[in-house]
Amino acid sequence: MQLTNAQRADKLREAIALLMDVDALQQTAIADMDDYDNVSYELHNEIDNIIDTLEETVAELEAEA
Secondary structure, eight states: OOOOHHHHHHHHHHHHHHHHHHHHHHHHHTTTSTTHHHHHHHHHHHHHHHHHHHHHHHHHHHHHO
16 A cells, blocks of 8 residues: 555654654763763754755645645
8 A cells, every 4th residue: 555645744744753752862861971062963963954854855745735
């Protein structure tokens, strides 16, 4: 069974929510590291870039629906 664009968009929104959880978890996990600011900031930016890409894809899928 192939997913509809609406179903794909929903799955991507689920992935975005999970990535937001990942970002919060990584910040908590490395909070006491010596290089916390640099490491956490870099990881946050990488995760945020993935979220941005997924949000763009969601918008494209919704525009096609």
